Amino acid sequence: MSEQEMEGGSVQSPEQRRDALVERIFGSCIGFMEILSIYVGDRLGFYRTLVDNGGATASQLADATGTNERYAREWLEQQAVAGILVVEDADAQPEERRYRLPEGHDEVLLERDSLYYAAPFAQQMVSITRPLPAVLEAFRTGGGVPYPDYGEDMREGIAYGNRPMLVNLMGTEWLPAVPDVHERLQADPPARVADIGCGTGWSSISIARAYPKVRVDGFDLDEDSIAEAKANAEAEGLTDRVTFQVRDAADPELSGRYDLAIAIECIHDMSRPVEALRAMRSMVSNHGAALVVDERVGEDFTAPSDEIERLMYGYSIVHCLPVGMAEQPSAGTGTVMRPATLRRYATEAGFSGVEILPVENDVWRFYRLVT
Numbered sequence: 001m002s003e004q005e006m007e008g009g010s011v012q013s014p015e016q017r018r019d020a021l022v023e024r025i026f027g028s029c030i031g032f033m034e035i036l037s038i039y040v041g042d043r044l045g046f047y048r049t050l051v052d053n054g055g056a057t058a059s060q061l062a063d064a065t066g067t068n069e070r071y072a073r074e075w076l077e078q079q080a081v082a083g084i085l086v087v088e089d090a091d092a093q094p095e096e097r098r099y100r101l102p103e104g105h106d107e108v109l110l111e112r113d114s115l116y117y118a119a120p121f122a123q124q125m126v127s128i129t130r131p132l133p134a135v136l137e138a139f140r141t142g143g144g145v146p147y148p149d150y151g152e153d154m155r156e157g158i159a160y161g162n163r164p165m166l167v168n169l170m171g172t173e174w175l176p177a178v179p180d181v182h183e184r185l186q187a188d189p190p191a192r193v194a195d196i197g198c199g200t201g202w203s204s205i206s207i208a209r210a211y212p213k214v215r216v217d218g219f220d221l222d223e224d225s226i227a228e229a230k231a232n233a234e235a236e237g238l239t240d241r242v243t244f245q246v247r248d249a250a251d252p253e254l255s256g257r258y259d260l261a262i263a264i265e266c267i268h269d270m271s272r273p274v275e276a277l278r279a280m281r282s283m284v285s286n287h288g289a290a291l292v293v294d295e296r297v298g299e300d301f302t303a304p305s306d307e308i309e310r311l312m313y314g315y316s317i318v319h320c321l322p323v324g325m326a327e328q329p330s331a332g333t334g335t336v337m338r339p340a341t342l343r344r345y346a347t348e349a350g351f352s353g354v355e356i357l358p359v360e361n362d363v364w365r366f367y368r369l370v371t
Contacts (some may be wrong), residue, residue: 171210
């Protein structure tokens with residue numbers, strides 16, 4: 001149709017499509033502002049203070065957090081207007097109003113072990129904005145933006161955004177879904193695991209916690225991530241069984257050493273994913289297993305698509321693709337790595353096949369690469 005198109009089973013005029021897009025953009029602006037406000041509350045300790053003190057006025061919050069009362073009041077009012085906080089007496093004078101974080105919201109904003117913990121996504125969104133001029137330049141030149149340029153907020157945002165799934169599900173659902181791997185990780189002699197692209201180490205730590213006999217070696221090329229990973233392992237009391245190195249997993253000295261090589265949400269970020277998969281194959285030789293966990297995108301491109309696809313493409317254009325293009329030559333994978341793409345990479349790396357594992361997860365798909 002030239003002047004009208006089908007949308008949701010109904011015919012829309014150009015004016016209706018125009019109005020719907022304006023409304024959508026306006027709603028997105030509100031959502032973006034609220035994400036920024038959550039970032040402020042999280043980084044300044046406002047939410048924690050409200051919970052620890054059972055609520056607070058603006059002056060009480062400012063005194064407890066070392067911040068300015070006028071700014072604290074504006075933030076409290078905005079959070080109440082947004083429905084994130086509850087105000088006990090909206091008709092009171094501004095300086096007398098008392099605010100609190102309602103039950104349920106505290107789990108989302110403060111409980112790091114909860115599968116509903118969502119505050120780290122605010123860190124990720126803020127971090128994405130920081131190198132946007134460099135991203136624009138990458139679009140023009142075909143270059144990329146190195147991962148460290150996204151800063152501490154991206155590193156922590158990814159780490160603590162993924163951590164709840166890792167610590168809760170790694171040893172209870174994910175690895176038990178691969179019976180022979182699960183059995184080997186419990187058996188003697190103790191198994192050795194290579195964690196490729198381990199980031200700040202929560203995947204390695206979660207494997208070691210779930211399987212008390214195994215030894216896990218985490219590898220990543222980001223020095224700041226490895227420094228944090230070492231600190232995390234020390235805090236968890238696991239340095240005797242978990243080590244972290246700034247090291248290329250393709251180092252031939254690592255060949256044949258491992259019973260399991262695993263790469264969680266990192267293959268799509270790599271400039272040379274085939275080399276990484278080839279390294280994993282070398283690490284486990286013919287006796288071990290290789291697992292890849294990556295985004296649960298659709299089998300095929302469709303447009304318009306669902307929320308997960310929209311989310312992943314959003315990450316891709318402002319973060320994952322620029323990171324993957326920072327080193328040349330690059331495969332230019334991007335966040336939306338469909339199963340067919342991974343199968344092609346695995347075949348080029350020397351694997352005989354790829355199995356999709358029976359693990360249910362809203363955002364990640366689990367693959368076994370067959371040696």
